[in-house]
Amino acid sequence: MKRPSLPVNAPLVDRSPPEVRTQRRRLRACHECDWVSALPPLSSGEKASCPRCSHVLVTRHRYPAQRSMALAIASLVAMLLAVSFPFISFTVSGVSNRIELTQTASTLIGFHQPLVAIAVIMTIVVLPAVYLIGVVWLQFGLLRNHPLPYSRDIARSLSHLTPWMMADVFIIGALVSLIKIAGLAEVDVGISFWAFCAFALLLLMTNQSLDADWMWFSLEGETLAPEGTQTGRPAAGQGLTGCPTCGLVNRLSPQGTGRCIRCHEKLHQRLPHSLQRTWALLGASTIMYIPANVYPIMTTTSFGSSSPSTIIGGVIQLIQMDSWPIAGVIFIASVIVPVGKLVALTWLCLVVRRSNELNAQSRTRLYRLTEFIGRWSMVDVFVVAILVALIRAGSLMSITPGPAALAFGAVVVLTMLAAMSFDPRLIWDTPPPPRPPFLRRKTATKEPVDG
Ligand SMILES: [Zn+2]
Numbered sequence: 139m140k141r142p143s144l145p146v147n148a149p150l151v152d153r154s155p156p157e158v159r160t161q162r163r164r165l166r167a168c169h170e171c172d173w174v175s176a177l178p179p180l181s182s183g184e185k186a187s188c189p190r191c192s193h194v195l196v197t198r199h200r201y202p203a204q205r206s207m208a209l210a211i212a213s214l215v216a217m218l219l220a221v222s223f224p225f226i227s228f229t230v231s232g233v234s235n236r237i238e239l240t241q242t243a244s245t246l247i248g249f250h251q252p253l254v255a256i257a258v259i260m261t262i263v264v265l266p267a268v269y270l271i272g273v274v275w276l277q278f279g280l281l282r283n284h285p286l287p288y289s290r291d292i293a294r295s296l297s298h299l300t301p302w303m304m305a306d307v308f309i310i311g312a313l314v315s316l317i318k319i320a321g322l323a324e325v326d327v328g329i330s331f332w333a334f335c336a337f338a339l340l341l342l343m344t345n346q347s348l349d350a351d352w353m354w355f356s357l358e359g360e361t362l363a364p365e366g367t368q369t370g371r372p373a374a375g376q377g378l379t380g381c382p383t384c385g386l387v388n389r390l391s392p393q394g395t396g397r398c399i400r401c402h403e404k405l406h407q408r409l410p411h412s413l414q415r416t417w418a419l420l421g422a423s424t425i426m427y428i429p430a431n432v433y434p435i436m437t438t439t440s441f442g443s444s445s446p447s448t449i450i451g452g453v454i455q456l457i458q459m460d461s462w463p464i465a466g467v468i469f470i471a472s473v474i475v476p477v478g479k480l481v482a483l484t485w486l487c488l489v490v491r492r493s494n495e496l497n498a499q500s501r502t503r504l505y506r507l508t509e510f511i512g513r514w515s516m517v518d519v520f521v522v523a524i525l526v527a528l529i530r531a532g533s534l535m536s537i538t539p540g541p542a543a544l545a546f547g548a549v550v551v552l553t554m555l556a557a558m559s560f561d562p563r564l565i566w567d568t569p570p571p572p573r574p575p576f577l578r579r580k581t582a583t584k585e586p587v588d589g
């Protein structure tokens with residue numbers, strides 16, 4: 139591979155990876171275990187992971203700007219198609235209804251569920267659109283070697299938007315809804331449905347294609363890590379921290395706070411009041427989980443008679459209809475995932491002070507899992523949004539949302555916030571592992587005897 143040679147007064151921004159542009163060691167402090175390590179030179183397609191907890195620190199892509207810009211533009215086109223054409227239509231006894239994607243949110247407003255409507259439209263259209271436009275804006279500037287205005291603020295916001303984009307979860311919700319009503323009425327999917335599937339896939343690929351390390355290096359360059367930074371030690375003990383957004387190692391004030399000198403993100407040695415906040419959010423989501431299960435999530439009217447159904451009631455109904463796979467999906471998304479997440483986070487909060495190097499690895503893995511699966515619980519909320527918009531044939535057949543939809547949506551958001559406010563570095567803030575017995579015997583005489 140030919141290395142691009144830059145003229146003496148070359149602009150700060152160019153398209154080659156940081157490894158080519160700087161020969162010095164770049165340091166990182168792991169965001170999950172606080173370990174300071176030096177980044178190795180990476181070729182495209184390679185990743186650098188933390189040697190202590192194996193968290194991925196940097197992923198290097200070939201043509202990072204071109205790639206993510208192309209994917210973001212393709213996603214935006216697919217999204218435009220998805221909102222412009224009919225999404226799904228259904229026909230029962232000669233009465234038919236056809237909906238567009240945005241009606242899954244707007245219909246809910248008519249049923250006095252504005253918060254659920256906002257959650258639906260934000261997670262499937264608004265936030266992904268903002269994210270994609272942000273990516274195009276950023277990469278376009280980087281390709282021209284002149285970052286456009288506000289590039290730094292946009293780059294900082296992208297990582298905060300990612301967990302709240304749920305187009306992929308909505309696809310599962312749409313498939314569940316289709317199978318749920320396939321036996322009761324005739325269902326047809328429109329162009330928009332396929333466009334939305336393409337959009338969800340492209341959005342995922344855009345997100346994967348972003349090389350944050352390359353992007354920040356190109357936008358703002360990289361200053362050396364503070365003098366005296368030692369690798370192979372936690373950053374906190376050295377008064378340092380790794381920026382969660384751009385990765386740069388920064389020195390903190392004696393109070394343990396600061397702002398990243400490269401991306402201006404707020405920095406903390408440990409997230410402030412991490413455990414208290416996580417406990418409070420876990421408590422709130424446990425409380426909300428009660429109405430989410432006691433009240434009906436939707437009411438189905440069929441040939442004049444109405445039957446409200448709770449989350450569990452819906453699962454039982456599906457089993458009675460022999461729809462085992464769908465019953466399984468709803469049961470996992472609405473019961474196993476939220477309850478599992480509550481239990482796992484509660485357990486992590488309880489044992490975090492009693493972790494050691496030996497079990498910290500598995501506890502960090504459990505934390506990553508809870509962070510990853512949280513958003514998939516939204517499936518049931520999306521099923522309600524789709525069915526309520528679609529099944530509207532008056533007393534012949536119609537579906538209305540129940541109060542549990544809002545309560546369950548709140549559970550999903552609160553558990554996601556709980557996972558975000560938990561600082562996994564606390565798991566590693568522990569005394570070193572117990573010394574082997576022969577070493578302990580050696581020093582035993584110097585230590586006071588217990589009791
Ligand atoms: Zn780590």
Ligand SMILES: [Zn+2]
Binds near residue numbers: 385399402
């Ligand atoms: Zn930063």
